[in-house]
Amino acid sequence: MPKILQLSAHVADMIAAGEVVERPASVVKELLENAIDAGSSRIDVAIENGGMTLIRVSDDGCGIADGDAETAFLRHATSKIRDAGDLEHIRTLGFRGEALAATAAVSRIELLTKTADAEIGTRLLLDGGAVRLHEETGCPNGTTILVRDLFYNTPARMKFMKRDSVEASAVLGAVQQQALAHPEIALRFFKDGQQALSTDGSGDLCAAIYQVLGRQFAQGLSEVHGTWDRFAISGFVTRPTESHGNRSHQLFFVNGRCVKSRLLTSALEEAYRNQIMVGRFPGCVLMLTVPEDTVDVNVHPAKTEVKFLSERDIFDCVRYGVEAALRQTPGKIEARLPQQQPIPQPQQTAAPAPKKDFYRTMNAADYKAFLQQLGKNAVTASPAVAKTVLQKDEQIVADQVELPLPVSHAPQPEPPKETKQPDDAPWRIIGEVLSTYIIVEQGEDVYFMDKHAAHERILFEKYKAQQQPIAIQTLLAPVSASLTPEEASAALENLALLETFGFELEDFGDDTVLIRGIPADLDPEQAQAALSEAAADLLAGKHLRAEDLRDNLLHTVACKAAIKAGWHTDPLERQKLVDEVFSRDDLKYCPHGRPICIKLTKSALEQQFGRA
Secondary structure (H helix, E strand, O other), rough: OOOOOOOOHHHHHHHHHHHHHHOHHHHHHHHHHHHOOOOEEEEEEEHHHHHHOOOEEEEOOOOHHHHHHHHOOOOOOOOOOOOOOHHOOOOOOOOOOOHHHHHHOEEEEEEEEEEOOOOOOOEEEEOEEEEEEEEEOOOOOOOEEEEEOOOOOOHHHHHOOHHHHHHHHHHHHHHEEEEEEEOOOOOEEEOEEEEEEEEOOOOOHHHHHHHHHHHHHHHHEEEEEEEEEEEEEEEEEEEHHEEEEOOOOOOEEEEEEEEEOOOOOOHHHOOOOOOOOOOEEEEEEEEEOHHHHHHHHHOOOOOOEEEEEEHHHHHHHHHHHHHHHHOOOOOEEEOOOOOOOOOOOOOOOOOOOOOOEEEOOOOOHHHHHHHHHHHOOOOOOOOEEEEOOOEEEEEEOOOOOOOOOOOOOOOOOOOOOOOOOOOOOEEEEEEEEEEOEEEEEEEEEEEEEEHHHHHHHHHHHHHHOOOOOOOOOEEEEEEEOOOOOOHHHEEEEEOHHHHHOEEEEEEOOEEEEEEEEEOOOOHHHHHHHHHHHHHHHHHHHHHHHHHHHHHHHHHHHHHHOOOOOOOOOOOOHHHHHHHHHOOOOOEEEOOOOOOOOOEEHHHHHHHHOOOO
16 A cells, blocks of 8 residues: 655645646736736736746836745745635635645746835745745736746646647737736737737726727727626627637636536527527627625636526527617618729819800701601610700710610510509618518618528528417428438427428328428428428437527528528519518527628718719
């Protein structure tokens, strides 16, 4: 039996350092949290070689008294809690007193600090956690910590570090998180002598998002404000059309602390259900404010995970707060046109010579010449009334005199039956282009409406609101659908469920299903494709909630039953679609997250034509 021995203090410190200090970004995070807790209004962070050779964090906070400088580097030495009861009401980012001790154990540290009431500052040098120098020095109020040669005494951990560029990116991410969590602090980040980030500390979260995450991310945001019981949610979320391919753009903060939480992620994505495409994810910067006694921040060594006392209430607070924000977002996405260079104005020159009279009335001689010209050209057209004659470059065009033009005997197409626009409607249908997009004018804006997306959303909302099963249309001739063995099995095992969605099926053997009835809105030509997708939904539904499975099936039915792009649309159908979309505020995106309408403003058009 091996003998049990107590580890030396140095080895224990190095093991503890491994729990807190994983990489340079971990050090920066801990030092930033200390600077924020110190009441700083400005913080500068600088690194070299990804933070492996140098990390420098300077703040203008309260500083450390000379007598406490060495104590600050001892394990579990902290000024933020006094007894066990304080753990239930933690109001600071740091509280365990491990960050400085863990960092000092695996690096060489220089500390410069001064309090506002001290006449002179303090300089402290540590090597591997041991104090080498403690002296007085001149320095500004606040604290500056320099961390050099990280992991110099732990080569086993050094070999797990990645390239300098990768480590620098991780450090930038840690700085960005704190800049968003505390927009009231002016924060700058320097990488190898070059400034990579700067925030103004104005306290405006939207401005901080712009400065940290960029213009493109900031432009597609909707503001969130909500409360639920004792909890409050605020911040910004992306619109459904501004989704991303992964969850890296989701940032959650609980009482000013950046955390990772599956609960918060699930609540956010639940709010986007039926509004975003499969495989796409929303982005957010959300601030959750909760009473300190309802959250445990001491469940992870790096304090990046939290545990909530009432998870259901937290889930509802985030979900319904985001849903309310999405409902208030503008329903029409504005078209983004390329910026046009200003059109140079021609220089003023001498006045041109007066031109020959452009418009004039046709006299008898001109009229005879015009008739002779008509006979030579043998023009065939329908009767017309001309009111003015335009003569330019010796060409005469009749537009004032009624001319008996020869009538073509070819059959003329019957003009389309246009619906009369209601006199009190605030919008006007211009027409349809590419057999896909309906053009609507409203005020000084022009809208392009995707008729398939609009019809799909209308049908989906209608089906979802129905309490009764979807009406079935019985087919005169059954349609046979060849499915994969898995799809056929899933469909035949759920005949009663599919019937509530409008499908009447029968087993035909050999993985073939007879379709005898389909949803009333569905075209029979779409029956097989709709059943195949519904069967795929059933296969995926084994891992979904009943509500999610129902929505997926309704997606499929609505998508297949909706008007397709490229189809000819009757004017009455166009009118009904436009009236439905423009009279409702909830029809903004199709169930897959695509916008229904895109707006083109008058100012954007004028800019393209050089009128702005």
